Amino acid sequence: xxxxxxxxxxxxxxxxxxxxxxxxxxxxxxxxxxxxxxxxxxxxxxxxxxxxxxxxxxxxxxxxxxxxxxxxxxxxxxxxxxxxxxxxx
Amino acid sequence: xxxxxxxxxxxxxxxxxxxxxxxxxxxxxxxxxxxxxxxxxxxxxxxxxxxxxxxxxxxxxxxxxxxxxxxxxxxxxxxxxxxxxxxxxxxxxxxxxxxxxxxxxxxxxxxxxxxxxxxxxxxxxxxxxxxxxxxxxxxxxxxxxxxxxxxxxxxxxxxxxx
Amino acid sequence: xxxxxxxxxxxxxxxxxxxxxxxxxxxxxxxxxxxxxxxxxxxxxxxxxxxxxxxxxxxxxxxxxxxxxxxxxxxxxxxxxxxxxxxxxxxxxxxxxxxxxxxxxxxxxxxxxxxxxxx
Numbered sequence: 001x002x003x004x005x006x007x008x009x010x011x012x013x014x015x016x017x018x019x020x021x022x023x024x025x026x027x028x029x030x031x032x033x034x035x036x037x038x039x040x041x042x043x044x045x046x047x048x049x050x051x052x053x054x055x056x057x058x059x060x061x062x063x064x065x066x067x068x069x070x071x072x073x074x075x076x077x078x079x080x081x082x083x084x085x086x087x088x089x
Numbered sequence: 090x091x092x093x094x095x096x097x098x099x100x101x102x103x104x105x106x107x108x109x110x111x112x113x114x115x116x117x118x119x120x121x122x123x124x125x126x127x128x129x130x131x132x133x134x135x136x137x138x139x140x141x142x143x144x145x146x147x148x149x150x151x152x153x154x155x156x157x158x159x160x161x162x163x164x165x166x167x168x169x170x171x172x173x174x175x176x177x178x179x180x181x182x183x184x185x186x187x188x189x190x191x192x193x194x195x196x197x198x199x200x201x202x203x204x205x206x207x208x209x210x211x212x213x214x215x216x217x218x219x220x221x222x223x224x225x226x227x228x229x230x231x232x233x234x235x236x237x238x239x240x241x242x243x244x245x246x247x248x249x250x251x
Numbered sequence: 252x253x254x255x256x257x258x259x260x261x262x263x264x265x266x267x268x269x270x271x272x273x274x275x276x277x278x279x280x281x282x283x284x285x286x287x288x289x290x291x292x293x294x295x296x297x298x299x300x301x302x303x304x305x306x307x308x309x310x311x312x313x314x315x316x317x318x319x320x321x322x323x324x325x326x327x328x329x330x331x332x333x334x335x336x337x338x339x340x341x342x343x344x345x346x347x348x349x350x351x352x353x354x355x356x357x358x359x360x361x362x363x364x365x366x367x368x369x370x
Contacts, residue, residue, distance in 0.1 A: 002307070005259035009300070012266035016273030020289075023276045031282050031340040038332055039276055039289040045321070046269060046297050053304050058112075061317040068321055072328040079335035083342055083361075109320045164295050168268065171275035171288050181284050185351050204330035207291040211330070212283075212337035213359040222350065222359055224337065226287040 006054050013050065017043045034078050041071030096137075100126040142192075148249045155245070159206045167207035170227050184209070184223040184231045186238055195250040196221070202242050209234065254310045258303045265299030268292045282340045290333040298322050 017040060024036035045064050052060035080086070094100060100123075107122030108114055143149060170179070186203075190196050196218070200211040203223055213222040228234045275288020301318040308315045340346055341361045350359060 001255045005262040009262045009266040012270050016270045019273035019277050029282050031336050042293040075332040082339050168271045176280045201330040204333050
């Protein structure tokens, strides 16, 4: 049963990743694109966690952790760059 | 006390985070976590001279559960709004929340709570720091949203921090 | 059996909220409205998936609490990224309604830019 649920979740996360990518390509404003990237990072974390569950290993949690940190930092850096024209003042 | 342990809560938090990172609770982990928890606050003490003051720590735990409950409850409503409500009928609006809180930590926690509870996003702080700009996704009556934020979260935070 | 059901239920809940977040990102029609859907639904979605993974680890493996760290990190950082993106929207005047004036002051912090900045 868990296997079926994991497969369904894989498909759902893949679909939401595609939807976010459409917004990333279409997004009329800069804010939309940054938001779409942020959403894609969160979906990628979900995919990594699912993969860890599917293969029954724990070594993927470090990569999920690093993805979370990198995603946050890159969102903040992009927003800062748009706001101030500079990242570290 | 303040020389060796500038931020006791930070030290405790670092020990817990270290144990979670290693994912085991053995003597070696706790000892190493304690070393890191003692050295890091001293090394970074220059960057935060004023330790945040929490007057009633136990109410913070209670507040945490209140926020988790609010997140769960309101997430369903926002999911329904997003999925089934047409864009035209959505009345999003700006809400101005005048602040009674004074300390930066309390305002940060309030802004974070507002953003985490679905339906509202805290967007900006006024220049003098006395009011918060909140965007509500579907609010026919903006005043109700403001009163809800003030009674549900701000009053509790005032108890905790001031 | 009951544990299996619990894990599967949390997985499906997480998948549902992740999809809702992305659908909202695509469906809503103004930048400030779009900000609402992903930042929340995604944190709860990933939270539910991590909870499922944690239950799974305790039921069938040695058990791990790693996931708590990721969850805590996401819950602390999600408001900050949302706040910064909202500031970007205000800065670019991509809001559908004009901003109200603050009660005690004349401008919000993001609008307060110096006349000329020497870069």
